[in-house]
Amino acid sequence: MSWHRKHLLDIESLTVEEITTVLDTARAFKAVGQRAIKKVPALRGKTVVNLFVEPSTRTRTSFELSEQRLSADIINFNTEASSLKKGESLKDTARNLEALNIDFIVIRHSASGAPHFLARVLNASVINAGDGAHEHPTQALLDMFTIREKKGRIAGLNVTILGDILYSRVARSDIWALTKLGAKVTLCGPSTLVPRIFEQMGCRVTHDVDEAIRDADIINLLRIQHERQRKSMFPSLNEYSSLFGLTKARLARTKPDALIMHPGPINRGVEIDSEIADCGRSLVLQQVTNGLAVRMAVLFLVNGGKGPQEVAA
Amino acid sequence: MSWHRKHLLDIESLTVEEITTVLDTARAFKAVGQRAIKKVPALRGKTVVNLFVEPSTRTRTSFELSEQRLSADIINFNTEASSLKKGESLKDTARNLEALNIDFIVIRHSASGAPHFLARVLNASVINAGDGAHEHPTQALLDMFTIREKKGRIAGLNVTILGDILYSRVARSDIWALTKLGAKVTLCGPSTLVPRIFEQMGCRVTHDVDEAIRDADIINLLRIQHERQRKSMFPSLNEYSSLFGLTKARLARTKPDALIMHPGPINRGVEIDSEIADCGRSLVLQQVTNGLAVRMAVLFLVNGGKGPQEVAA
Amino acid sequence: MSWHRKHLLDIESLTVEEITTVLDTARAFKAVGQRAIKKVPALRGKTVVNLFVEPSTRTRTSFELSEQRLSADIINFNTEASSLKKGESLKDTARNLEALNIDFIVIRHSASGAPHFLARVLNASVINAGDGAHEHPTQALLDMFTIREKKGRIAGLNVTILGDILYSRVARSDIWALTKLGAKVTLCGPSTLVPRIFEQMGCRVTHDVDEAIRDADIINLLRIQHERQRKSMFPSLNEYSSLFGLTKARLARTKPDALIMHPGPINRGVEIDSEIADCGRSLVLQQVTNGLAVRMAVLFLVNGGKGPQEVAA
Numbered sequence: 005m006s007w008h009r010k011h012l013l014d015i016e017s018l019t020v021e022e023i024t025t026v027l028d029t030a031r032a033f034k035a036v037g038q039r040a041i042k043k044v045p046a047l048r049g050k051t052v053v054n055l056f057v058e059p060s061t062r063t064r065t066s067f068e069l070s071e072q073r074l075s076a077d078i079i080n081f082n083t084e085a086s087s088l089k090k091g092e093s094l095k096d097t098a099r100n101l102e103a104l105n106i107d108f109i110v111i112r113h114s115a116s117g118a119p120h121f122l123a124r125v126l127n128a129s130v131i132n133a134g135d136g137a138h139e140h141p142t143q144a145l146l147d148m149f150t151i152r153e154k155k156g157r158i159a160g161l162n163v164t165i166l167g168d169i170l171y172s173r174v175a176r177s178d179i180w181a182l183t184k185l186g187a188k189v190t191l192c193g194p195s196t197l198v199p200r201i202f203e204q205m206g207c208r209v210t211h212d213v214d215e216a217i218r219d220a221d222i223i224n225l226l227r228i229q230h231e232r233q234r235k236s237m238f239p240s241l242n243e244y245s246s247l248f249g250l251t252k253a254r255l256a257r258t259k260p261d262a263l264i265m266h267p268g269p270i271n272r273g274v275e276i277d278s279e280i281a282d283c284g285r286s287l288v289l290q291q292v293t294n295g296l297a298v299r300m301a302v303l304f305l306v307n308g309g310k311g312p313q314e315v316a317a
Numbered sequence: 318m319s320w321h322r323k324h325l326l327d328i329e330s331l332t333v334e335e336i337t338t339v340l341d342t343a344r345a346f347k348a349v350g351q352r353a354i355k356k357v358p359a360l361r362g363k364t365v366v367n368l369f370v371e372p373s374t375r376t377r378t379s380f381e382l383s384e385q386r387l388s389a390d391i392i393n394f395n396t397e398a399s400s401l402k403k404g405e406s407l408k409d410t411a412r413n414l415e416a417l418n419i420d421f422i423v424i425r426h427s428a429s430g431a432p433h434f435l436a437r438v439l440n441a442s443v444i445n446a447g448d449g450a451h452e453h454p455t456q457a458l459l460d461m462f463t464i465r466e467k468k469g470r471i472a473g474l475n476v477t478i479l480g481d482i483l484y485s486r487v488a489r490s491d492i493w494a495l496t497k498l499g500a501k502v503t504l505c506g507p508s509t510l511v512p513r514i515f516e517q518m519g520c521r522v523t524h525d526v527d528e529a530i531r532d533a534d535i536i537n538l539l540r541i542q543h544e545r546q547r548k549s550m551f552p553s554l555n556e557y558s559s560l561f562g563l564t565k566a567r568l569a570r571t572k573p574d575a576l577i578m579h580p581g582p583i584n585r586g587v588e589i590d591s592e593i594a595d596c597g598r599s600l601v602l603q604q605v606t607n608g609l610a611v612r613m614a615v616l617f618l619v620n621g622g623k624g625p626q627e628v629a630a
Numbered sequence: 631m632s633w634h635r636k637h638l639l640d641i642e643s644l645t646v647e648e649i650t651t652v653l654d655t656a657r658a659f660k661a662v663g664q665r666a667i668k669k670v671p672a673l674r675g676k677t678v679v680n681l682f683v684e685p686s687t688r689t690r691t692s693f694e695l696s697e698q699r700l701s702a703d704i705i706n707f708n709t710e711a712s713s714l715k716k717g718e719s720l721k722d723t724a725r726n727l728e729a730l731n732i733d734f735i736v737i738r739h740s741a742s743g744a745p746h747f748l749a750r751v752l753n754a755s756v757i758n759a760g761d762g763a764h765e766h767p768t769q770a771l772l773d774m775f776t777i778r779e780k781k782g783r784i785a786g787l788n789v790t791i792l793g794d795i796l797y798s799r800v801a802r803s804d805i806w807a808l809t810k811l812g813a814k815v816t817l818c819g820p821s822t823l824v825p826r827i828f829e830q831m832g833c834r835v836t837h838d839v840d841e842a843i844r845d846a847d848i849i850n851l852l853r854i855q856h857e858r859q860r861k862s863m864f865p866s867l868n869e870y871s872s873l874f875g876l877t878k879a880r881l882a883r884t885k886p887d888a889l890i891m892h893p894g895p896i897n898r899g900v901e902i903d904s905e906i907a908d909c910g911r912s913l914v915l916q917q918v919t920n921g922l923a924v925r926m927a928v929l930f931l932v933n934g935g936k937g938p939q940e941v942a943a
Contacts, residue, residue, distance in 0.1 A: 037418045041362025043390070049667030051695065062413065065392055069364065069417050072390040077669070077698040079691055100688065100894060103918035104695050105663045268413065292416035350731045354675025356703070375726065378705055382677065382730050385703040581726060605729035 007305040011123045011130045014139040015180040023181060025311050027149050029301035030294070032315035036073070037297060044315070046304050047076035052108040053101050055081045056133070057094070060112055062268060063133055063142075066292070067110050070299035079106070098122050108303065111135070129306045137171045142302060143267055144177035146295040148185065150287050151222055153294070154263055159186030164216045166248060167226030167275060168197045174267050175226060179205050192216035193226075193248055213248050217258050224265040225250055225275045241274050250276045255285075263287055320618040324436045324443045327452040328493035336494060338624050340462050342614035343607070345628035349386070350610060357628070359617050360389035365421040366414050368394045369446070370407070373425055375581060376446055376456075379605070380423050383612035392419070407431060408438055415439050421616065424448075442619045450484045455615060456580055457490035459608040461498065463600050464535055466607070467576055472499030477529045479561060480539030480588060481510045487580045488539060492518050505529035506539075506561055526561050530571050537578040538563055538588045554587050563589045568598075576600055633931040637749045637756045640765040641806040649807060651937050653775050655927035656920070658941035662699070663923060670941070672930050673702035678734040679727050681707045682759070683720070686738055688894060689759055689769075692918070693736050696925035705732070720744060721751055728752050734929065737761075755932045763797045768928060769893055770803035772921040774811065776913050777848055779920070780889055785812030790842045792874060793852030793901060794823045800893050801852060805831050818842035819852075819874055839874050843884050850891040851876055851901045867900050876902045881911075889913055 007025050015023070036044055052071045056064050064080070071078050081101065098109060108129045111119050116136035123130040134140040151158055163182050169175045169191050179202070182189045189207040191198050203209050210216050217223050228244060250264065255277075264276070264286045272278040281288060304315070320338050328336070349357055365384045369377050377393070384391050394414065411422060421442045424432050429449035436443040447453040464471055476495050482488045482504050492515070495502045502520040504511050516522050523529050530536050541557060563577065568590075577589070577599045585591040594601060617628070633651050641649070662670055678697045682690050690706070697704050707727065724735060734755045737745050742762035749756040760766040777784055789808050795801045795817050805828070808815045815833040817824050829835050836842050843849050854870060876890065881903075890902070890912045898904040907914060930941070 039362070042364070042418060043362045049665070049669045051668070051698075061394070061396070065394065065414075066417065069390070069392060069419075072364070077695070079695060081687070081691065083687070096895065096898075099915060100918050101691075103915040104692065104922055105668060105919065106695075269409065272409075289412060289416040292413050293418065296417055352675070355677070355731060356675045374707070374709070378707065378727075379730065382703070382705060382732075385677075582722065585722075602725060602729040605726050606731065609730055 006310050010306055011119070012141055012302050012306060013119050013123055013130065013132050015141045015144050015177045015184075016139065018141075018180075018184070020184050023145070023148065023184065026145050026298065026301050026305065027152060028312045029305060029309070029315060030145070030149050030297040031153075032312040033300040033304070034294065034297035036300070036315070037293070043073050043075055045075045046309065047071065047074035047107075047307060049077070050107040050307065051077045051079065051105065052110060052303070053079045053081050053106050054133075055083075055098070055101065055109050055111045055113075057083055057111070057113045057118070058134070060134070062292075063112065066295045067131075067133060067299055070296055070303060073296075074300055074303055076108075076303070079104075094118060094121070095125055098126055102126050102128050108306070131302060131306065134173055137173050137176070139177045139180075140173040140267075141177050142295065142299055143174050144181040145302070146291055146298040147174075147178055147224065147265060147267075148181050149294045149298055150265065150291050151187075151263075153290075154287065155221060158182065161187045161221040162190065162219050163187045163222040163224060164190040164192060164220040165224045165226065166192050166213065166216065166250070168229055169193055169202060169226070170197045170199060171229055172226050178224060179207060183207070187222075190216050190220070194244070214254065214257060217250075217254065217262070220258060220262050222263055222265060223250065223258065225270075227267060227269065228271055228274055241271075245274050249274060250280055252277055252280060255280055265291060268292065319623050323619055324432070325454055325615050325619060326432050326436055326443065326445050328454045328457050328490045328497070329452065331454075331493075331497070333497050336458070336461065336497065339458050339611065339614050339618065340465060341625040342618060342622070342628060343458070343462050343610040344466075345625040346613040346617070347607065347610035349613070349628070350606070356386050356388055358388045359622065360384065360387035360420075360620060362390070363420040363620065364390045364392065364418065365423060365616070366392045366394050366419050367446075368396075368411070368414065368422050368424045368426075370396055370424070370426045370431070371447070373447070375605075376425065379608045380444075380446060380612055383609055383616060386609075387613055387616055389421075389616070392417075407434070411435050411439055415441050421619070444615060444619065447486055450486050450489070452490045452493075453486040453580075454490050455608065455612055456487050457494040458615070459604055459611040460487075460491055460537065460578060460580075461494050462607045462611055463578065463604050464500075464576075466603075467600065468534060471495065474500045474534040475503065475532050476500045476535040476537060477503040477505060477533040478537045478539065479505050479526065479529065479563070481542055482506055482515060482539070483510045483512060484542055485539050491537065492520060496520070503529050503533070507557070527567065527570060530563075530567065530575070533571060533575050535576055535578060536563065536571065538583075540580060540582065541584055541587055554584075558587050562587060563593055565590055565593060568593055578604060581605065632936050636932060637745070638767055638928050638932060639745050639749060639756065639758050641767045641770050641803045641810075642765065644767075644806075644810070646810050649771070649774065649810065652771050652924065652927050652931065653778060654938040655931060655935070655941060656771070656775050656923040657779075658938040659926040659930070660920065660923035662926070662941070663919070669699050669701055671701045672935065673697065673700035673733075673933060675703070676733040676933065677703045677705065677731065678736060678929070679705045679707050679732050680759075681709075681724070681727065681735050681737045681739075683709055683737070683739045683744070684760070686760070688918075689738065692921045693757075693759060693925055696922055696929060699922075700926055700929055702734075702929070705730075720747070724748050724752055728754050734932070757928060757932065760799055763799050763802070765803045765806075766799040766893075767803050768921065768925055769800050770807040771928070772917055772924040773800075773804055773850065773891060773893075774807050775920045775924055776891065776917050777813075777889075779916075780913065781847060784808065787813045787847040788816065788845050789813045789848040789850060790816040790818060790846040791850045791852065792818045792839065792842065792876070794854060795819055795828060795852070796823045796825060798852050804850065805833060809833070816842050816846065820870070840880065840883060843876075843880065843888070846884060846888050848889055848891060849876065849884065851896075853893060853895065854897055854900055867897075871900050875900060876906055878903055878906060881906055891917060894918065 116138035119132035429451035432445035742764035745758035
């Protein structure tokens, strides 16, 4: 079990062993989060820049807290894509940050590939916190962590991802992780948002929600991203909710131990009934807790940590 | 002398002994603030979220600095009430924060009772940094600390609160604290903003400013809150200033040792003459200094500290 | 070698020995920046307020990181000049901050002299991070550091500053520093932006760019400040670029060891060809790196540090 990467750019390029190393390291950090003093000195004297070129509160907060608990120095650099007009400008911004002797850049950007671009031009370690509709690798890792923690395994599980797959970086990263780890992935949603082309990623595609969730062990609901959709693809929230929302009636027809996930923030009454979101089968808040442990693990590993055996130190 | 509360939600529910414990603990922390190294490790490895759903610079800065000096990890979470439309959404936001293993939420919110709501649904400690027109308990505690420091006692003092009482959470918290501690409280201001109903809180109500301040030991001026008032209640700033502003002429008719307080930021020339604000009888800046010590004390106590005897450690 | 100042307000009032003490201390801190743990405890338990009344990302980030690496507690206080309408209000804001037992105020303000005003009314140490078109002393110090590091000396060098001199606080601070340290300074740019009056500061003024850079050892390009210029003084970016931009053709006519500086952020294709900005003769990113060391040195010295011999401790 070992890790040799300097960056975390995507799930697509990770091996099964690498994913497992992150999950095992995260398990060690989750234990740290339950101590009275939730800090370790692993990144003391190191500097992390959170370069968020797209607005985010939840992911940024999760990263920032992870960094604090690793004792890093932190610079939050929030900017608008409009003030970083060209790739050239992103490069200049990043190089200027790097000239401040920083060690890590956590980047969220509306352009797919922005983290990969930075990894090519910088010496700092780059962590992708979401790039366009491409990938959101730490979300997928925290999803895998949560599934493994609850189900004991990932291989052989039926996992249904429900919602706007086409524009979702979470879906892409989850699909890569789930298929690598041996789960059977079903995608479901409006046909405009769940095209057949995803079958090429090894998924089953269906537009019948009841059929999609019937045998699922995990139902992963995606947030309806109002801002990323063109109107023509998506008639109304009411229509979405009645056709694809997870209601009590629909849930009653799933396996009794099927668990519900959602990357948050949830739209109560749209993709999920409010009552279900808070029930014992919902893992939503546990995903948030695990996100912290996973992000600590990722920062720890790209900083040269080898794996969970080093965390206790 | 002891403290057993997990939250600080209001002054109304505190006992005299609890208030005194906060003030004595704050005195110990004030001494810390005068050391060369103004930090103690009391909250090391603990996480505080400053959840400010209403804009604030001064109170947030005071809390943030208190938290830093207690060595806490800090997340500043500023948001707009508009993006937290319903109580349900505040609950979701808070639960998501709590899922990050945080220990304290310091909340400012435009809705009265928001901190009490959070205290019911969360495991974290909740500190009210101002909720609607309801209470602002740390402001009242710093006011009590400042009065006691300057006058040696609170019982038996004549304290006049002058201004917009109706919409003021500072006034409500101060009234609770002052009456519990045995001061005689006079309220004064325009009749639309100082209704007789406040007599039920044990206060004297008058609309004659000269009569209100004649025998006062403490004159506590409230900031005119432009944004919280309906036009019909309040003709103009000029009129307010001439009828109720603390001018040199008015101050000359008070007791020579009457002291002036104001929660800040002051509107020079509106509720107070500029010259008076800077004179030796003004405690405005000492209130700011004491606010830091009081907030350190509150965080220390809700974290399980028992009282001032533990601060030196 | 020694330092006795409590504030850093400008370059104009510094002696050569004081400037040299900053540069030597910065050299010691630059070595700290190359360690695995880039932190020293020099400002532990001290509080710095970054009071930025004018927007800034780069300078604020550089200061914030300097403060973190000195282990200071940090409050970022960003505000709009519009909410601080009068000198009186800046005074109230600053006094309220000072009442929080802070030790340092780093101020950027659109009004020339704002830092000097604060230094008169506060007990805290004041550091000027740029005041109007007056001075930007830490920029000049990092420029001097960079020149000395690359050329081994400053006395006797030909330094050409090219661009909008009239509205540039960087130009003013650089001119003071360079002339004090014995460089020969040439100013060049459109005649409306480089008036003859600068000859009184000991500079040569020319409006012929080729003549200005021919014998230069250092060419310091200033950023074109769109916002600070009246239209009538400045026809178009294209015209500026063709008349005064540093192109490959122009660079070919300079001394082969002439080096290029720029305070950033650069406008590629306006004041400098994109290719030149990234070439080996460009010191732009080294200036950023050195800015960190210089700001650490300044904070260290105004905190009572005597000079570089104390940094290792």
